[in-house]
Amino acid sequence: MNTVPVDYVLDDQIGFLLRLASQRHSGIFQRNVVGKLTPTQFSTLIRISEQGEVSQNRLGRLAAMDVATIKGVVDRLKAKGLVQAHADPKDKRRIAISLTATGHQIMDDLKRAGLEISDLTLEPLTEAESQTLVTLLKKIS
Amino acid sequence: MNTVPVDYVLDDQIGFLLRLASQRHSGIFQRNVVGKLTPTQFSTLIRISEQGEVSQNRLGRLAAMDVATIKGVVDRLKAKGLVQAHADPKDKRRIAISLTATGHQIMDDLKRAGLEISDLTLEPLTEAESQTLVTLLKKIS
DNA sequence: CTTTAACTGTTTGCATACGAATGATATGCA
DNA sequence: TGCATATCATTCGTATGCAAACAGTTAAAG
Numbered sequence: 174m175n176t177v178p179v180d181y182v183l184d185d186q187i188g189f190l191l192r193l194a195s196q197r198h199s200g201i202f203q204r205n206v207v208g209k210l211t212p213t214q215f216s217t218l219i220r221i222s223e224q225g226e227v228s229q230n231r232l233g234r235l236a237a238m239d240v241a242t243i244k245g246v247v248d249r250l251k252a253k254g255l256v257q258a259h260a261d262p263k264d265k266r267r268i269a270i271s272l273t274a275t276g277h278q279i280m281d282d283l284k285r286a287g288l289e290i291s292d293l294t295l296e297p298l299t300e301a302e303s304q305t306l307v308t309l310l311k312k313i314s
Numbered sequence: 315m316n317t318v319p320v321d322y323v324l325d326d327q328i329g330f331l332l333r334l335a336s337q338r339h340s341g342i343f344q345r346n347v348v349g350k351l352t353p354t355q356f357s358t359l360i361r362i363s364e365q366g367e368v369s370q371n372r373l374g375r376l377a378a379m380d381v382a383t384i385k386g387v388v389d390r391l392k393a394k395g396l397v398q399a400h401a402d403p404k405d406k407r408r409i410a411i412s413l414t415a416t417g418h419q420i421m422d423d424l425k426r427a428g429l430e431i432s433d434l435t436l437e438p439l440t441e442a443e444s445q446t447l448v449t450l451l452k453k454i455s
Numbered sequence: 456c457t458t459t460a461a462c463t464g465t466t467t468g469c470a471t472a473c474g475a476a477t478g479a480t481a482t483g484c485a
Numbered sequence: 486t487g488c489a490t491a492t493c494a495t496t497c498g499t500a501t502g503c504a505a506a507c508a509g510t511t512a513a514a515g
Binding site: 211212213214238239240241242245246249264265266267 | 469470471472473474475479480481
Protein backbone atom coordinates (compact mmCIF):
# COMPACT_ATOMS: atom_id res chain seq x y z
CA MET A 174 0.00 0.00 0.00
CA ASN A 175 1.57 3.22 -1.16
CA THR A 176 -0.19 6.38 -0.01
CA VAL A 177 2.62 8.82 -0.63
CA PRO A 178 1.70 11.15 -3.52
CA VAL A 179 4.12 11.06 -6.42
CA ASP A 180 5.99 14.20 -7.43
CA TYR A 181 5.82 14.24 -11.21
CA VAL A 182 7.04 17.26 -13.17
CA LEU A 183 6.01 16.80 -16.80
CA ASP A 184 8.30 19.57 -18.03
CA ASP A 185 11.34 17.65 -16.79
CA GLN A 186 10.47 14.31 -18.40
CA ILE A 187 12.58 13.08 -21.29
CA GLY A 188 9.58 11.99 -23.35
CA PHE A 189 7.84 15.35 -23.14
CA LEU A 190 11.07 17.20 -23.94
CA LEU A 191 11.75 14.98 -26.93
CA ARG A 192 8.32 15.82 -28.28
CA LEU A 193 8.85 19.57 -27.77
CA ALA A 194 12.24 19.51 -29.46
CA SER A 195 10.85 17.46 -32.35
CA GLN A 196 8.03 19.95 -32.78
CA ARG A 197 10.38 22.90 -32.97
CA HIS A 198 12.60 21.06 -35.43
CA SER A 199 9.62 20.17 -37.63
CA GLY A 200 8.61 23.81 -37.77
CA ILE A 201 12.09 24.86 -38.82
CA PHE A 202 12.21 22.06 -41.37
CA GLN A 203 8.95 23.04 -42.92
CA ARG A 204 10.03 26.65 -43.32
CA ASN A 205 13.39 25.83 -44.86
CA VAL A 206 13.28 22.65 -46.90
CA VAL A 207 13.42 22.68 -50.69
CA GLY A 208 10.12 21.65 -52.25
CA LYS A 209 7.20 20.56 -50.14
CA LEU A 210 8.89 17.64 -48.42
CA THR A 211 8.30 16.34 -44.92
CA PRO A 212 11.16 15.25 -42.62
CA THR A 213 10.35 11.58 -43.23
CA GLN A 214 10.22 12.06 -46.99
CA PHE A 215 13.55 13.84 -46.78
CA SER A 216 15.18 11.05 -44.76
CA THR A 217 13.80 8.49 -47.18
CA LEU A 218 15.27 10.31 -50.18
CA ILE A 219 18.65 10.48 -48.46
CA ARG A 220 18.61 6.74 -47.81
CA ILE A 221 17.63 5.92 -51.38
CA SER A 222 20.42 8.13 -52.73
CA GLU A 223 22.88 6.35 -50.46
CA GLN A 224 21.76 2.92 -51.62
CA GLY A 225 21.13 3.58 -55.29
CA GLU A 226 18.52 0.86 -55.44
CA VAL A 227 16.81 -0.72 -52.46
CA SER A 228 13.75 -2.80 -51.62
CA GLN A 229 10.91 -1.03 -49.88
CA ASN A 230 11.20 -3.20 -46.82
CA ARG A 231 14.94 -2.61 -46.40
CA LEU A 232 14.39 1.07 -47.06
CA GLY A 233 12.02 1.17 -44.12
CA ARG A 234 14.63 -0.33 -41.82
CA LEU A 235 17.34 2.04 -43.06
CA ALA A 236 15.10 5.08 -42.52
CA ALA A 237 13.72 3.72 -39.23
CA MET A 238 10.13 3.46 -40.36
CA ASP A 239 7.46 0.82 -40.01
CA VAL A 240 6.58 -1.14 -43.18
CA ALA A 241 3.17 0.49 -43.22
CA THR A 242 4.70 3.94 -42.85
CA ILE A 243 7.41 3.56 -45.50
CA LYS A 244 4.83 2.41 -48.02
CA GLY A 245 2.87 5.65 -47.67
CA VAL A 246 6.05 7.71 -47.84
CA VAL A 247 7.26 5.95 -50.98
CA ASP A 248 3.82 6.31 -52.57
CA ARG A 249 3.88 10.07 -52.01
CA LEU A 250 7.44 10.38 -53.29
CA LYS A 251 6.39 8.48 -56.41
CA ALA A 252 3.45 10.85 -56.84
CA LYS A 253 5.92 13.75 -56.67
CA GLY A 254 8.00 12.10 -59.38
CA LEU A 255 11.11 11.91 -57.21
CA VAL A 256 11.40 8.13 -56.95
CA GLN A 257 10.47 5.17 -59.13
CA ALA A 258 9.77 1.51 -58.47
CA HIS A 259 10.22 -1.56 -60.60
CA ALA A 260 9.84 -5.27 -59.90
CA ASP A 261 12.91 -7.29 -59.00
CA PRO A 262 13.21 -10.11 -61.59
CA LYS A 263 15.22 -12.27 -59.17
CA ASP A 264 12.79 -11.94 -56.25
CA LYS A 265 9.16 -11.42 -57.14
CA ARG A 266 8.37 -10.25 -53.61
CA ARG A 267 10.70 -7.29 -53.92
CA ILE A 268 10.09 -3.87 -55.42
CA ALA A 269 13.28 -1.98 -56.18
CA ILE A 270 13.08 1.71 -55.33
CA SER A 271 15.40 4.28 -56.88
CA LEU A 272 15.63 8.01 -57.56
CA THR A 273 14.31 9.50 -60.79
CA ALA A 274 16.40 11.99 -62.75
CA THR A 275 14.47 14.77 -61.03
CA GLY A 276 15.12 13.14 -57.70
CA HIS A 277 18.85 13.04 -58.41
CA GLN A 278 18.87 16.68 -59.45
CA ILE A 279 17.44 18.04 -56.21
CA MET A 280 19.56 15.95 -53.83
CA ASP A 281 22.35 18.50 -53.56
CA ASP A 282 19.97 21.34 -52.75
CA LEU A 283 18.18 19.10 -50.28
CA LYS A 284 21.39 18.23 -48.47
CA ARG A 285 22.38 21.87 -48.24
CA ALA A 286 18.95 22.73 -46.84
CA GLY A 287 19.23 19.80 -44.43
CA LEU A 288 22.48 21.08 -42.99
CA GLU A 289 21.00 24.56 -42.65
CA ILE A 290 17.98 23.14 -40.83
CA SER A 291 20.23 21.28 -38.39
CA ASP A 292 22.18 24.48 -37.74
CA LEU A 293 19.02 26.47 -37.09
CA THR A 294 17.68 23.80 -34.76
CA LEU A 295 20.91 23.79 -32.77
CA GLU A 296 21.25 27.57 -32.83
CA PRO A 297 20.52 27.99 -29.08
CA LEU A 298 23.50 25.75 -28.30
CA THR A 299 27.24 26.20 -28.52
CA GLU A 300 29.27 23.98 -30.81
CA ALA A 301 30.36 21.83 -27.88
CA GLU A 302 26.83 21.54 -26.52
CA SER A 303 25.55 20.51 -29.94
CA GLN A 304 28.12 17.75 -30.13
CA THR A 305 27.20 16.58 -26.63
CA LEU A 306 23.51 16.53 -27.47
CA VAL A 307 24.09 14.48 -30.61
CA THR A 308 26.26 12.03 -28.70
CA LEU A 309 23.72 11.60 -25.89
CA LEU A 310 20.81 11.18 -28.30
CA LYS A 311 22.68 8.44 -30.14
CA LYS A 312 23.13 6.62 -26.85
CA ILE A 313 19.42 6.51 -26.08
CA SER A 314 18.29 5.65 -29.63
CA MET B 315 27.10 28.06 -59.23
CA ASN B 316 27.97 25.45 -56.68
CA THR B 317 29.33 22.18 -58.05
CA VAL B 318 30.84 20.82 -54.85
CA PRO B 319 28.90 17.81 -53.62
CA VAL B 320 27.50 18.18 -50.12
CA ASP B 321 28.60 15.80 -47.40
CA TYR B 322 25.40 14.92 -45.54
CA VAL B 323 25.39 12.22 -42.88
CA LEU B 324 21.78 11.53 -41.93
CA ASP B 325 22.75 9.57 -38.82
CA ASP B 326 24.42 12.67 -37.36
CA GLN B 327 21.52 15.08 -37.91
CA ILE B 328 19.61 16.35 -34.91
CA GLY B 329 16.21 15.85 -36.52
CA PHE B 330 16.82 12.21 -37.37
CA LEU B 331 18.23 11.52 -33.91
CA LEU B 332 15.27 13.18 -32.23
CA ARG B 333 12.95 10.92 -34.18
CA LEU B 334 14.94 7.80 -33.25
CA ALA B 335 15.01 8.71 -29.56
CA SER B 336 11.27 9.47 -29.63
CA GLN B 337 10.59 6.10 -31.20
CA ARG B 338 12.51 4.22 -28.56
CA HIS B 339 10.80 6.21 -25.82
CA SER B 340 7.36 5.48 -27.30
CA GLY B 341 8.11 1.78 -27.32
CA ILE B 342 9.14 1.85 -23.67
CA PHE B 343 6.07 3.92 -22.83
CA GLN B 344 3.71 1.53 -24.50
CA ARG B 345 5.15 -1.45 -22.64
CA ASN B 346 5.05 0.20 -19.21
CA VAL B 347 2.16 2.60 -18.94
CA VAL B 348 -0.92 1.84 -16.84
CA GLY B 349 -4.00 1.33 -19.00
CA LYS B 350 -3.91 1.71 -22.74
CA LEU B 351 -2.79 5.31 -22.83
CA THR B 352 -0.58 7.02 -25.39
CA PRO B 353 2.17 9.52 -24.45
CA THR B 354 0.01 12.44 -25.56
CA GLN B 355 -3.00 11.18 -23.63
CA PHE B 356 -0.75 10.77 -20.59
CA SER B 357 0.62 14.31 -20.85
CA THR B 358 -2.88 15.67 -21.24
CA LEU B 359 -4.08 13.89 -18.09
CA ILE B 360 -1.13 15.29 -16.15
CA ARG B 361 -1.93 18.81 -17.29
CA ILE B 362 -5.61 18.47 -16.38
CA SER B 363 -4.72 17.16 -12.93
CA GLU B 364 -2.37 20.12 -12.44
CA GLN B 365 -5.06 22.62 -13.44
CA GLY B 366 -8.13 21.03 -11.89
CA GLU B 367 -10.37 22.57 -14.50
CA VAL B 368 -9.24 24.03 -17.78
CA SER B 369 -10.65 25.03 -21.15
CA GLN B 370 -9.85 22.79 -24.07
CA ASN B 371 -7.96 25.50 -25.90
CA ARG B 372 -5.77 26.36 -22.93
CA LEU B 373 -5.22 22.68 -22.29
CA GLY B 374 -3.81 22.35 -25.78
CA ARG B 375 -1.30 25.12 -25.16
CA LEU B 376 -0.27 23.66 -21.80
CA ALA B 377 0.30 20.23 -23.32
CA ALA B 378 1.92 21.68 -26.47
CA MET B 379 -0.70 20.40 -28.87
CA ASP B 380 -2.51 21.90 -31.80
CA VAL B 381 -6.20 22.74 -31.28
CA ALA B 382 -7.17 20.02 -33.71
CA THR B 383 -4.94 17.53 -31.95
CA ILE B 384 -6.09 18.29 -28.42
CA LYS B 385 -9.71 17.91 -29.47
CA GLY B 386 -9.09 14.34 -30.62
CA VAL B 387 -7.10 13.54 -27.48
CA VAL B 388 -9.82 14.90 -25.18
CA ASP B 389 -12.48 13.01 -27.14
CA ARG B 390 -10.63 9.74 -26.64
CA LEU B 391 -10.04 10.42 -22.93
CA LYS B 392 -13.76 11.13 -22.55
CA ALA B 393 -14.54 7.85 -24.30
CA LYS B 394 -12.29 6.09 -21.78
CA GLY B 395 -14.22 7.76 -18.95
CA LEU B 396 -11.14 9.51 -17.55
CA VAL B 397 -12.16 13.12 -18.19
CA GLN B 398 -15.42 15.04 -18.39
CA ALA B 399 -16.48 18.28 -20.02
CA HIS B 400 -19.15 20.83 -19.16
CA ALA B 401 -20.03 24.22 -20.57
CA ASP B 402 -18.73 27.34 -18.86
CA PRO B 403 -21.76 29.49 -17.84
CA LYS B 404 -19.68 32.68 -17.89
CA ASP B 405 -18.15 32.18 -21.34
CA LYS B 406 -20.29 30.28 -23.80
CA ARG B 407 -17.30 29.62 -26.03
CA ARG B 408 -15.48 27.68 -23.35
CA ILE B 409 -15.72 24.00 -22.42
CA ALA B 410 -14.31 23.21 -18.99
CA ILE B 411 -12.36 19.93 -18.89
CA SER B 412 -11.72 18.06 -15.64
CA LEU B 413 -10.84 14.58 -14.39
CA THR B 414 -13.56 12.07 -13.51
CA ALA B 415 -13.37 10.11 -10.25
CA THR B 416 -11.80 7.25 -12.21
CA GLY B 417 -9.33 9.67 -13.72
CA HIS B 418 -8.34 10.91 -10.28
CA GLN B 419 -7.90 7.38 -9.00
CA ILE B 420 -5.35 6.33 -11.60
CA MET B 421 -3.22 9.49 -11.50
CA ASP B 422 -0.88 8.23 -8.82
CA ASP B 423 -0.23 4.96 -10.63
CA LEU B 424 0.24 6.89 -13.85
CA LYS B 425 2.83 9.20 -12.32
CA ARG B 426 4.74 6.27 -10.87
CA ALA B 427 4.71 4.57 -14.29
CA GLY B 428 5.80 7.83 -15.90
CA LEU B 429 8.86 8.11 -13.70
CA GLU B 430 9.74 4.49 -14.39
CA ILE B 431 9.42 5.10 -18.15
CA SER B 432 11.75 8.09 -17.94
CA ASP B 433 14.28 6.02 -16.01
CA LEU B 434 14.16 3.21 -18.55
CA THR B 435 14.54 5.64 -21.42
CA LEU B 436 17.59 7.22 -19.81
CA GLU B 437 19.05 3.89 -18.72
CA PRO B 438 21.97 4.03 -21.20
CA LEU B 439 23.11 7.30 -19.62
CA THR B 440 24.73 8.18 -16.32
CA GLU B 441 22.91 10.46 -13.90
CA ALA B 442 25.05 13.42 -14.98
CA GLU B 443 24.53 12.69 -18.67
CA SER B 444 20.77 12.45 -18.15
CA GLN B 445 20.75 15.86 -16.49
CA THR B 446 22.82 17.31 -19.33
CA LEU B 447 20.49 15.86 -21.94
CA VAL B 448 17.43 17.29 -20.22
CA THR B 449 19.07 20.69 -19.96
CA LEU B 450 20.11 20.76 -23.60
CA LEU B 451 16.71 19.60 -24.84
CA LYS B 452 15.03 22.38 -22.88
CA LYS B 453 17.29 24.89 -24.61
CA ILE B 454 16.26 23.82 -28.10
CA SER B 455 12.55 23.45 -27.34
C1' DC C 456 -22.95 51.86 -28.75
C1' DT C 457 -21.10 49.85 -32.64
C1' DT C 458 -17.52 48.05 -35.21
C1' DT C 459 -13.40 45.68 -34.90
C1' DA C 460 -10.14 42.62 -33.13
C1' DA C 461 -9.16 38.64 -30.50
C1' DC C 462 -10.36 34.30 -28.59
C1' DT C 463 -12.54 29.62 -28.55
C1' DG C 464 -13.99 25.55 -30.47
C1' DT C 465 -15.01 22.59 -34.61
C1' DT C 466 -14.15 20.42 -38.86
C1' DT C 467 -11.59 19.00 -43.00
C1' DG C 468 -7.56 17.50 -45.45
C1' DC C 469 -3.07 15.76 -45.63
C1' DA C 470 0.91 13.24 -43.63
C1' DT C 471 3.05 10.55 -40.49
C1' DA C 472 3.35 6.45 -37.18
C1' DC C 473 2.68 1.71 -35.62
C1' DG C 474 0.47 -2.97 -34.54
C1' DA C 475 -1.75 -6.71 -36.51
C1' DA C 476 -3.39 -9.53 -40.05
C1' DT C 477 -3.07 -11.37 -44.82
C1' DG C 478 -1.27 -13.26 -49.02
C1' DA C 479 2.60 -14.12 -52.07
C1' DT C 480 7.16 -15.64 -52.54
C1' DA C 481 11.90 -17.59 -51.10
C1' DT C 482 14.86 -20.35 -48.77
C1' DG C 483 16.84 -23.66 -45.64
C1' DC C 484 16.75 -28.08 -43.92
C1' DA C 485 15.01 -32.64 -43.11
C1' DT D 486 11.47 -33.04 -52.89
C1' DG D 487 8.57 -30.86 -49.56
C1' DC D 488 7.42 -28.39 -45.70
C1' DA D 489 8.42 -25.08 -41.98
C1' DT D 490 10.15 -20.68 -41.58
C1' DA D 491 11.33 -16.23 -42.99
C1' DT D 492 10.77 -12.22 -45.92
C1' DC D 493 8.18 -8.80 -48.54
C1' DA D 494 4.37 -5.86 -49.69
C1' DT D 495 -0.29 -4.53 -48.73
C1' DT D 496 -4.30 -3.29 -46.05
C1' DC D 497 -6.96 -2.00 -41.91
C1' DG D 498 -7.61 0.36 -37.64
C1' DT D 499 -6.19 3.71 -34.33
C1' DA D 500 -3.76 7.91 -32.88
C1' DT D 501 -1.20 11.87 -33.39
C1' DG D 502 0.10 16.47 -35.66
C1' DC D 503 -0.51 20.75 -38.21
C1' DA D 504 -2.57 24.23 -41.59
C1' DA D 505 -6.55 26.38 -42.93
C1' DA D 506 -11.20 27.69 -43.00
C1' DC D 507 -15.29 28.48 -40.38
C1' DA D 508 -18.71 30.14 -36.84
C1' DG D 509 -19.89 31.75 -32.40
C1' DT D 510 -18.55 34.68 -28.55
C1' DT D 511 -16.24 38.18 -25.97
C1' DA D 512 -13.70 42.27 -25.23
C1' DA D 513 -11.64 46.48 -26.64
C1' DA D 514 -11.40 50.62 -29.37
C1' DG D 515 -13.55 54.40 -31.30
